[in-house]
Amino acid sequence: MGRNPAKFLPLAPLDFQVLTILGTRDLHGYGIVQAAQEAFAEQPPLDIGSLYRIISRMLDDRLIREVAAPRDSPNDRRTRRYYSATELGRAVVRAEANRLRALLASPATLSLLEADR
């Protein structure tokens, strides 16, 4: 590996969603959409087109990789490939989360949120 996670920052919101989800478990395309809906209900919905564009890019960037389907996966004629975040991917999403946290914890942001309330 040896690549610097900071190179990928900041992550686009949808990239962040996908990578976060694939960092916790292995999922196929629709599974990601479903998980994103549950985990990030307030966020703009993830559509299939955007999802596969992101998957394609992240595969190329080695942020995620394809993994074998779990045993319990339904056995019909539909193609379902499962994806999982790589070490680099996990590092990137962690770095992004840290970046966001730092951003939110900065006094300037806090005063802004304070003023909103």
Added chain:
Amino acid sequence: MTELSTRIVAAVIRRFPSPFRERFGTEMLSAFLDQRDALVAEGNASSLVLWRHTIRTVAGLGRALVAVRFDQRRRLESIDPNHCHHERALMRHLASDARHAVRALRSNPAFTVVCITTLALGIGANTAVFNVLDRVILAPLPYDQPEQLVRLYTASRQTPDGREVSRGIDLVEARDGTNAFSSVGIAYLYREMGVDLIDRDGIPHRVRVLPISADYFRTLRATPLLGRTFTRDEERPGARVVILSHALWTDFAGGDSSIVGRSIDMSGERYKVVGVMRRTFTDVVAGEVAAWTPENLQPGGPNNQWNHYLSAVARLRPGVSTAAAQAELNAVAARMRERFPDGPREEYLRTVSLHDDVVGEARAPVYVLMGAAGLVLLIACVNVANLFLARSVSQTRDIVIRTALGARASRLVGLRLTESLVVAVAGGVLGSIVAYWGVRILLAMSPESLARAEEVRFDWRLFVFALLATTVTGLVFGAAPAVRATQSDPSDVLREGSRGNTAGRAARHARRLLVASQVSLAVVLLVGTGILIRSFVARQRVSLGFDPANVLTFELHTPIARYGTPEARVRVHELYQQRLRSIPGVARVGLTSWLPTNGKYHVWGYQYVDDAGVRQSLAAQVRVIDGDYLESLAVPVVAGRRFGPSDRLETSDVALISRALAKRAYGDHDPIGRSFRTDDRDFQIVGVVGDVANEPNGAAAEMVYLSHTQFADNRNWPLTYVVKAAGAPDEIARVARRELAQVDRGLVVYRPRTMEAVLARHLARERFTLVLMAVFAAIALSLAAVGVYGVLSYAVSQRHHEIGVRLALGALPGQVRGIILREGVAIGAIGIAIGVAGALALSRLLQSLVFGTSTRDPLVFVAVTLVLGGVVLAASVVPARRATRADPLDTLRKGNSP
């Protein structure tokens, strides 16, 4: 449904670039199906939800598609910087070509201006004319399923093409007693009906009213905006209901929708408003109508076996052919003959496609104009081709040298192509401006002479057509010589020097041929115009039998509510005539029920006893006149007397007849004192008057004149005033209005116009066609002159050296001039000869437009030959003179260099 949405999504997925699609295509589709299954499992399976899901997915896929393509390109570039090199280089070349082309064109402004102007004229003229053609003739009628609509006309065995008005009884039988038509709409179009409406300022206005049957709007598939249309119950006398047009509703009722159900005052009678039509409704048969009232279709009264007065539009049932409809109409005719044995025996109803009927007479002139515009476009193309050809020859050396120095041939050809493209686009832009104004001018010139002209709008499709035609020509002729030049052997061209290379010689021949063809096309257009001018002059020279100079005409309608008795009507016209006569500048005042040249009107039976004592009957047209009508129009009294103050309602009935009627009925015998019978009354002939043009082409009719002071009891005659003025009558209309207000504030001076304007209206279409043809011919002539001039000027500049040598060797200037002039004359002679042959072949097409002259009028052909000969000669003189100004010393000093 699920099947369809899957297919849609799959189709969108197929649009992704192949690497992406192969990698994720089936997977994306699976995800979509999984998502949909989940929706179904949640119990959200309504088709609305599923479709929304599909649409969202497709939208997302669309966005991703664009993004993926963009990603791919960026990635490829980052991997291989040379990727897209070709595209970029092409763009760079195009931009540089365009810059180069503009620079080259600007350095030769005369060439550029001539090219662009030529194209603009060609494109503009065509676009404008095609536009009118498209809208007027090709466009369908503004009704639903217009192909089902037909007009019903009365024809007879003698006149199977007749388009006469019909009896009410026939039309009602065609409506109720046949299966061929889904509906039949009947209207009283025979005469324009009007009513006086008082506006909100208390000023009376006359508006046009069309009496119609209940099914009229249904036949045209027009529905009212407000209220309803008429019912069959209302097809009776005294049904005081009215439907307003959208325009009248907004003008007089202020667009108030509560008007429906209320009563309005029309010519002093109360009419209940039952409906308002939509703004979009246009009546192509009746034209502009302000309001509709029900036509009385009850048997009896005017609706008898003799009276022909109604018109009809019918809608064929789907699948019914006109032949089947005709068979039913023939059966109607047979039934009517049985039912009314004393009626006409030879008549029947026939159908004419409504579209053909409406477009009918406008077709011929528009086709002729289209042909003329096409010729102008052809000449314009030839001119541009010619100019580019000339330029390409002068650029051959340039191209050859560049090629020799290593320029790529494709680049050089591309450069020429770009140049012609730039010229074509500029010509197109200018042409579209010409076309835009052309259409407006066409409309302004022809408000009434072209059917449906009010619908004409500017149409970009036609502009694109003309632009394409010129661009293709420009490209072909701009690029072809360049291509050839790049293929020629550089050493050949360079050795040959400034002139005389084979490519140049061939091009010169081609140019001469092009100019000759231009001249011949101009001949065709000029001959056409000449024939139309001759016809127009013949029309105007027609003997009318009356003098239209300084005559003002206007209609005056007396509402029956206030002028219910013949005495009242006679009285008001007498009063008003007296007032008019007292206006300074008014010489004579008279009235008639129908103006001359306005065509057939009130054809009544004329029953008389001939010399052998046999009762005879023929058809004559009846005009009711009053005052100094005959004197106002200078119609001579040939025998007997005019009407006088002694001819009153209570005195015995007298009449005047026209000379044509006298001759037809009584031969050479004196008709004065004889009696005839018309409309169940006996009249004694007291005078014979001169024949007057009844049709615009000067044709007279057999005519009976009755005196209004005596015949006012027959009906409430709508009358037209004929006022002869000492000078120009324009001012009199205003004074006439003021005087009328003194007599009755509620009466209207309706449609004031001079008698000359009445005549001009009949000639409007001819004038319109003629003016346009003249414009086209003028363009053609000037383009031909430019062509000849260009070709000879170029020849002179190319032969500069040769001429210099000739002069140095002692040739006289006159001889040198002769060489150039001969070339011009040769081109002109060939062109004129071909053109005359073409015109002889084509002028037949004008047949239907021409009056009183031959389409092969030798005078026209001779005149055109002379004009074009003169123009060619004039265009040759300048280059020829320039040739002799070549200074031999100068030439020889320069040697062979260009």
